[in-house]
Amino acid sequence: MAEVRLELIEKIEGEAQVRYHYEKDHIDFAEILFLTGRGIERILEGRDPWDALAINPRVCGICGHAHLIATVRALEDCYDDLQVSAKAKQIRELTLAFEVLQNHFKWFYLTILPLLELKAPMERVLEPSRLLGEMIALLAGQYPHNSYAIPGGISGEITPVELLGVRERHQRIRKHFQESVIHVDLEQFVRCDRIETMLEREGDLPRAMQRILDWGWERLGRSHDRFIVFGSNDLFEAGKSIGTRLRRHLDLRYLQESPIQGSRARRVLYRGRSYETGPLARAMLLKTPLTREAHRRYGDSLFSRILARVCEIPRLLRYTESLIGSIDLSEPAWVDPGPLPVEAEGVGIVEAARGSLIHQVRVGEGKIQKYRIVTPTQWNLGNGSREDPGVAQAALIGLRRGDPAELVFKSFDVCSVCTTK
């Protein structure tokens, strides 16, 4: 018996509707629909290019800082020759990484644990969220929604006092991770390559992963097993991987966006194919030991996806710690880049919490002529057809009644507002 059921998925930075098509006892097809849109790209057109630094963080209340960094990179790319001090670059990397960390904690505690019917004190999410907000604010003025990254560097100056505040809070978060998420030494955890070793430990991560195993969900939510990462820095590597086969070279000319009927979101493809982006994709490109092991056993399932995301936390903590240690405060915070060229094009790429974020700007007569934003959720949640389903669609298709469809859906960490920018 064919049956169609429309469900609302809530608390995903907005909402989405999923139209499930059941055939007997399993999901035969699923359509993902976003009902509202805001038109940010249109708002930017005709404006002074610098206005994008103020407007774009407002694309999203949870990952707006990634949009700021993507914007400043796109604007800087418009210059032929532009100087940014190592200090300014490092500080921007720091605030970006702090936001990614904060998003990881929020998603794990507010979204994933309740779906596994696990309880944790509210302070376990509030404390790291608040501290990471403070760390960004110390360097950038405020969080959410600051505009401190500008062509040529950062708008203000940093003294050892701000860095001290950042260091102290960093230590506290490190402790929090070890006390609450998993009781293990960070260095040891980053090298760990056995699921059982992780499960033997105390903490909310092993509790969650054990619950998934106990309920027999570890193989659910598998998709195309194709991954893409556009951003690279000292932590992440760009490239794509199909299963475990890697290709490093990517070219933005192969990026295609297309409208989706009945939805305000646009689908995005690379050379005509859909790819998963985000922490699991990044881990597959880097071949990080524990995620690789999960993938070997369970494929690109919700188990691997959730584990990959939480496993980014200790890597980000180590990365930010080394960044803090390497900042040379005697360097300039800002080097005057001169006026933005009146005719130019630029691209800004960032690895945001949920995956690759791409901003493209075209400047003409000194104004923004065209602005294009491609968000991670477009990759993961873009709607395709029965013959060619998108990433989350493929993960939902084949689930049986009683399977945790909402968990499969949310294992991608959907950002509805980013999708309906």
Next chain:
Amino acid sequence: MRLLWLSALACNGNAHSLLNYPGFQEWQEDFHWLYHPLLPSRYTFPEIEKGIEGVEVLIVDGTLEEGLIKNRLPYRELLLRYGDQAERIVTVGTCATFGGIFAQGGGGRSGLHFEGDEHLKGYERFWEKTVSLPGCPVQPEVLAGTLSIIRRRDPLPLDTLHRPKYFYAYTIHDGCTRNEYFEYKIDEHHFGTLEGCMFYDHGCQGTFTHGSCNKILWNGVNSKTRAGTPCLGCTEPDFPREGLWRTPKHMGIPARMPLGVPRRAYLGLAGIAKAFRIERFTRPLMEDEGG
């Protein structure tokens, strides 16, 4: 006190901002979320659409749009139903208050009672019970504090746009670490420095924007202007104006004067301040006084 949070076209920044409130845990003991876009709540959104009772404060977030449907029901229907039920309505953020950024992205978009500074009549019967909390996003202390004052039934004086005076009687300029550069008319400012004031060239709207950003620091530690970013005027009806990083000039002088200051008074004071050329303000803050 029972709260219902209804988002229209939003970025969720106001909801996330509230989580940064340092006293959140204790604060929340006095409030129950009938619905909140992030936090555990008593009802699901479809249940809200079906109809619930007991809303005491309705929190409206995001830009309203004609014909907006979030799931099954028009958003307007939800607004009217729960607006009538609630004792007070709080518009949280600039979008819900004045329309904000997203109002520029399409037709038929506005705040609950305003489109920019134009007072609309579509929800006039709610005007008396509405409190406006603009800001992009709102500071958590402003939202949490206002709700606590409402709960305690303490007096809540409002300005003409219904912003609580306790938070919006100040300007963003109040408490800025760059104040002296403004007072003594040191009009040179470069980004990437601790010194200088962004009022003269870089678009800072702090002297004529209402809010507590430099009184109640952001995340308890800082503010945009302290970090060298101009105030963007985000609590005001005309946010976001064009050319946010440049100061519009009139005869070489900033076109917009500090709040309530006549141009003549400003020019008189500026002339005197400039005449003194006080040496301290030309030296980097971290430089030795003798050097």
